[in-house]
Amino acid sequence: MFITETQIRVRYAETDQMNVVYYGNYAQYFEVARAESIRKLGFTYREMEALGVIMPVVEMQTKFLRPAHYDDLLNIKTILRELPVNYRISFDHEVYNQEKRLLTTGKVILYFVKMGTFEKSEMPGALRSVLTPYFQ
């Protein structure tokens, strides 16, 4: 299992007139958390795209348990429970506020595909190498 934590401060732009973070903005938080998760492996998603592999999201499930508010310092736990065996990768996310209350949970499934053709692809070898030790 590979787990990382990322902090995100809620922007004013991300609130709506319900005085809470708009439900659509969590997808961005999950994206940032995934990117930071990969960065902690000594790799970046940007580099992966430079290698011609992109990761479109194919599925997302989100539960909104409690609202986040402006200026909250969110802690996003990103969990990779299984090492991908093919072109599919699944991340779990848990969003906590500064009082350590669980606000939101998310599952995001992505594919590795080739840039341009969107043809399904394997996880890049460099990423697999740095991830494998977490699953032994």
Add this chain to the structure above:
Amino acid sequence: MFITETQIRVRYAETDQMNVVYYGNYAQYFEVARAESIRKLGFTYREMEALGVIMPVVEMQTKFLRPAHYDDLLNIKTILRELPVNYRISFDHEVYNQEKRLLTTGKVILYFVKMGTFEKSEMPGALRSVLTPYFQ
């Protein structure tokens, strides 16, 4: 069953460097489609908030089957399969492009709650009245 269709033109802002609509933006499309769905009943979500009832989203599931592109004229089908029996309402969404290909599906579950306290609430009577005929 109550079904409506809403058209949305993809904005440049909604694309990302993958040349497709960013996955996080579908939540906005679903929101617009829900609002237009309610408007077709001769009611508006804005009026409902003025009556002190708000509808936070508590759950969302999305499948991204095919990408949407800049300037696509999307058609979003919004389906209310069941008349709510309490504070919970569930909408299904299907996003099609101008070639009538299904791009994305979504299920969004919301609660009716009281503004201020977020206490669970019944669906407003006025909304129930206009919806009931579709479920008989």
Add this chain to the structure above:
Amino acid sequence: MFITETQIRVRYAETDQMNVVYYGNYAQYFEVARAESIRKLGFTYREMEALGVIMPVVEMQTKFLRPAHYDDLLNIKTILRELPVNYRISFDHEVYNQEKRLLTTGKVILYFVKMGTFEKSEMPGALRSVLTPYFQ
């Protein structure tokens, strides 16, 4: 002079906890209005990009006079006062609400540049042809 009008309904996502449209969202409204302005000429910005010409924004000035609110049906007037003589084009925007009150004004300056190199470019001939009659 070439003037067009475009209607945009304010989305919930576009409000913030001040109960008004977040100031950063007007840039999107201006973008939509420009795109519709070009479409009314029988041309689309999408087609122009397909021809290898893109239009990055190089300057924007905005005055926020009165707030827009959720569900407002905005009318955006887009004014092209001068036919471009080189790679530079300037649009004026005026945002009105359904009570015809002026909410926001904007000036957006863009360049025509070549995709890939970002090298300055002339306005495409096809666009010039359809625009010229408005400036005679």
Add this chain to the structure above:
Amino acid sequence: MFITETQIRVRYAETDQMNVVYYGNYAQYFEVARAESIRKLGFTYREMEALGVIMPVVEMQTKFLRPAHYDDLLNIKTILRELPVNYRISFDHEVYNQEKRLLTTGKVILYFVKMGTFEKSEMPGALRSVLTPYFQ
């Protein structure tokens, strides 16, 4: 003069199909930079709103000199050149990338107004107290 610097990592959501940060997103960067600027004074914008004072933006000017890209670590310099004498405050912003190249400049003018009535208001005394030493 009061100057602060804030780092923001570009999100994938903030790019568009031109492979650069969408021009409309700089308003959010400026907002974050202003909020961090106030925080460095030992005060938060959130607290100010809790005191019943809000700060709507009334004017913004932006020049886009060079594009920002996905995953860039931007450095945003926020400059308060003058201590407000009434309800009006003006911030200058400069956005640099990790190669210290100036990408974007912005000027944002805001008013202090009373929540609810939007009546013009003085800068809160607590904020004035902590700012004054920088202008002596």
